[in-house]
Each structure stands twice: as structure tokens, then as C-alpha cells.
Amino acid sequence: MTKEAEMCLEGKGLTKIFGYGSTKTVAVDHVDFKFHKGEIISIVGESGSGKTTLSKMLLGLISTSEGEILFQGKQRDISSRAKKKEYWKGIQAIFQDPFSSYNMFNKIDSVLLDCINMRGGKGLSQKEKFDMMTEACSFVNLKFAELTNKYPFELSGGQMQRLMIARIFLLRPQILLADEPTSMIDACSRATILDMLLKLRDEINMTVIFITHDIGLAYYISDSVYIMEHGKFVEHGCADDVILSPKAEYTKRLISDVPKIYEEWDLTTV
Numbered sequence: 001m002t003k004e005a006e007m008c009l010e011g012k013g014l015t016k017i018f019g020y021g022s023t024k025t026v027a028v029d030h031v032d033f034k035f036h037k038g039e040i041i042s043i044v045g046e047s048g049s050g051k052t053t054l055s056k057m058l059l060g061l062i063s064t065s066e067g068e069i070l071f072q073g074k075q076r077d078i079s080s081r082a083k084k085k086e087y088w089k090g091i092q093a094i095f096q097d098p099f100s101s102y103n104m105f106n107k108i109d110s111v112l113l114d115c116i117n118m119r120g121g122k123g124l125s126q127k128e129k130f131d132m133m134t135e136a137c138s139f140v141n142l143k144f145a146e147l148t149n150k151y152p153f154e155l156s157g158g159q160m161q162r163l164m165i166a167r168i169f170l171l172r173p174q175i176l177l178a179d180e181p182t183s184m185i186d187a188c189s190r191a192t193i194l195d196m197l198l199k200l201r202d203e204i205n206m207t208v209i210f211i212t213h214d215i216g217l218a219y220y221i222s223d224s225v226y227i228m229e230h231g232k233f234v235e236h237g238c239a240d241d242v243i244l245s246p247k248a249e250y251t252k253r254l255i256s257d258v259p260k261i262y263e264e265w266d267l268t269t270v
Contacts, residue, residue: 008037009035009175011032014030028054035224045229057069058209071087093176096181099157178211224236227248
């Protein structure tokens with residue numbers, strides 16, 4: 001990723017505190033970051049490190065306690081429902097659990113039509129909408145003709161994950177936040193899902209932010225890697241620098257915890 005790439009999302013002193021007094025928890029602790037257009041970023045940390053809380057703040061699903069978020073060089077404004085919906089045209093997410101990502105009482109046609117309408121396609125003809133939904137499903141190796149009039153619960157977990165990417169294909173956001181998007185599916189489907197996301201990134205120059213505990217995944221797909229521990233970024237930089245020449249002890253431990261097939265596994269810390 002070149003330094004000249006346009007800035008799309010920036011955080012300054014971003015902090016999230018839950019609770020008060022002796023019971024307060026600092027989930028995200030004064031983090032700074034700069035994400036560029038078309039960049040693939042991974043935020044890596046163990047459970048409880050604050051990475052999912054940070055992702056919810058970036059999406060505007062929870063408020064910030066301190067700091068500011070800049071979107072496309074301007075301070076983000078999600079002070080009203082209309083402004084929040086406008087912001088969501090530019091930033092979307094794929095979550096870890098596909099089963100909780102859908103309203104199970106809405107048919108798949110409705111899920112995809114909502115995306116078309118959100119992008120200003122309400123006035124399109126039925127045929128144009130049908131063609132767009134067919135193309136989106138085809139992009140993720142699904143056949144819309146086999147999905148129409150079905151409910152999400154009638155699909156497998158892998159199919160639901162693919163349908164979420166079809167939504168992103170229709171919405172075409174500038175930023176996609178993927179929170180452990182492949183953790184609930186098998187290894188073969190996982191590779192397919194990642195390939196689809198990278199293909200979509202290449203097609204529309206979308207910024208992709210992966211939230212993950214998998215440091216191996218982060219190394220192989222990312223331009224930049226941020227390592228998060230106890231709500232802070234303890235290390236960040238290009239993937240090669242962070243993974244191959246780690247400086248923080250926490251990063252070194254994460255890397256050492258990855259089992260290697262050519263070494264005897266050390267299970268003494270388990």
C-alpha cells in the first residue's frame with residue numbers, strides 16, 4: 001500500500017469505557033490508526049483484547065467515550081438516524097455468526113432488495129432488480145433462482161456467509177469490516193470466502209478491515225497489521241515487519257502459539 005493512497009478512516013485517541021468507578025472497564029484505550037483506500041488491514045488479538053468493541057465503535061453501533069473518528073477526512077457525524085444510514089452506505093460489516101446477522105422472518109429476496117434500495121435503486125424495474133440480485137448471487141457461487149422465496153434459516157452456514165458477501169456486492173461500500181468472517185465454516189469454504197472478499201476488494205478498490213485472532217491469516221492477506229492487547233495497539237506496521245520481525249512481547253507470544261507441523265508442539269502452557 002503506497003503512502004499516497006487516499007485516507008478513508010482515521011482514529012484519534014479512540015477510547016471506550018464501560019461502567020463507572022471501581023467497576024469500570026477500559027475496553028479500548030486511546031488507540032490511533034490511519035486506514036487507506038484499497039488497503040487490507042488486520043486487527044489481531046485474543047478474546048477480550050478489545051478488537052470487537054473497536055469494530056462496533058467504527059460501525060457506529062456503540063458510542064465512543066473519548067477521541068474521534070474521521071471518515072474520508074472529515075469528523076464522522078452519526079448524530080441522527082438519517083446521518084447514520086448515510087454513513088452505513090460507506091461502511092458495512094460481515095460478522096462471525098451468520099445466524100444472528102439476519103432477520104430470520106425476512107425472505108432472501110427482501111434481504112437483497114433492501115441493499116438495492118439503500119443504494120438508491122428503488123426506481124429500477126423488477127427485471128433490473130432481478131438481474132442485480134442474480135449477478136450478486138452468481139458472484140458468490142449461489143443461484144438466485146434456487147434462493148428466491150426462501151428464508152435464511154433454510155440455508156447452511158456457508159451459504160449464509162456467501163449471501164452476506166452478495167449483500168456487500170450490491171451495497172459496494174468503501175469500507176468492509178469483517179469480524180472473524182470465516183471462523184464458523186470449514187477450511188475449504190473458508191478459503192473460498194476469503195478469495196471472494198479479496199476479489200471484491202480488487203473490483204471496487206474497497207478497504208477491508210479484518211478483526212481476527214488468527215495471526216497466520218493476518219500475515220497472508222494483509223497490507224497492514226495492528227496487534228491489540230488490553231485495549232491498546234502494542235504494535236503495528238506492514239505485515240512482513242510485524243509478523244517476521246516482531247518487537248512487542250505480546251506479538252512474539254501470539255506467533256509462538258501458532259502450531260508448526262515441523263516442530264514438536266509445546267502443550268505445557270495449555
